[in-house]
Amino acid sequence: MDKPTYYLRCINCGREYDPEEVIYTCHDCGDLLSVEYHDFPSNLGKAWAKKPLSLWRYREMLPIEDETKIVSLGEGGTSLNRCSRLSDWLGLREVYVKNEGQNPTGSFKDRGMTVGVTKALELKMKKVACASTGNTSASLAAYAAKAGLECIVLVPSGKVALGKLVQAVIYNAKVIQIKANFDAALNLVRDLSTSHHIYLLNSLNPYRLEGQKTIAYEIRDQLGFPPEKVVVPVGNAGNISAIWKGFQELRKLGMIDDLPR
Numbered sequence: 001m002d003k004p005t006y007y008l009r010c011i012n013c014g015r016e017y018d019p020e021e022v023i024y025t026c027h028d029c030g031d032l033l034s035v036e037y038h039d040f041p042s043n044l045g046k047a048w049a050k051k052p053l054s055l056w057r058y059r060e061m062l063p064i065e066d067e068t069k070i071v072s073l074g075e076g077g078t079s080l081n082r083c084s085r086l087s088d089w090l091g092l093r094e095v096y097v098k099n100e101g102q103n104p105t106g107s108f109k110d111r112g113m114t115v116g117v118t119k120a121l122e123l124k125m126k127k128v129a130c131a132s133t134g135n136t137s138a139s140l141a142a143y144a145a146k147a148g149l150e151c152i153v154l155v156p157s158g159k160v161a162l163g164k165l166v167q168a169v170i171y172n173a174k175v176i177q178i179k180a181n182f183d184a185a186l187n188l189v190r191d192l193s194t195s196h197h198i199y200l201l202n203s204l205n206p207y208r209l210e211g212q213k214t215i216a217y218e219i220r221d222q223l224g225f226p227p228e229k230v231v232v233p234v235g236n237a238g239n240i241s242a243i244w245k246g247f248q249e250l251r252k253l254g255m256i257d258d259l260p261r
Contacts, residue, residue: 010034035210076103105139116208125149129198133159145173230260
């Protein structure tokens with residue numbers, strides 16, 4: 001099965017970038033970047049249906065060139081559970097809940113990290129880093145350990161989930177606490193990444209969202225059709241943006257007619 005070609009594009013001004021360039025935001029306007037695809041292949045649905053449900057089932061629509069470098073812990077393929085009592089309580093016909101807690105470190109962040117850390121290997125990076133208050137640190141540390149990469153995590157002192165911090169420490173990440181909030185930690189780790197050739201894997205990284213968009217792919221395959229609505233908890237809006245992108249790509253692939261709201 002042929003893979004589509006892809007490139008990076010600024011979501012604001014539209015400037016395009018080579019996908020092999022280590023870049024997180026647009027040089028012109030400073031806005032975020034998105035992975036965009038040329039020449040969508042046909043009949044992907046039939047090819048995917050022959051594979052077990054998992055994130056890498058959809059590898060043709062993931063921006064990885066060398067499949068031998070894939071860093072996976074068995075992420076994706078999470079259950080979609082019909083909740084009858086919840087739908088009765090809400091007065092809705094059918095309500096389903098996608099259990100992303102079934103991912104290896106307990107959150108959807110694993111979807112982004114399997115792709116992001118794999119891309120780090122493709123780009124020949126030796127170190128990865130993030131700012132985090134919990135799930136991101138645990139996930140990056142786990143995938144970095146699997147890949148054999150050094151991992152640096154900046155956390156706001158006293159403002160991180162202890163269980164997630166323990167995971168990062170167990171996976172041998174270098175955890176640095178700073179007396180500041182998350183935004184300050186993110187600014188610091190961005191500067192550190194730029195000045196020391198370290199690959200940044202916060203959701204500023206466009207490749208992380210490529211893994212998270214597979215939530216949309218799985219929902220479509222598990223239901224057999226697109227849902228009418230999708231409800232997503234929002235922090236910095238990276239995950240909801242990724243899921244929306246996934247449904248948009250399914251429409252371009254001819255697998256769905258209507259987008260959920």
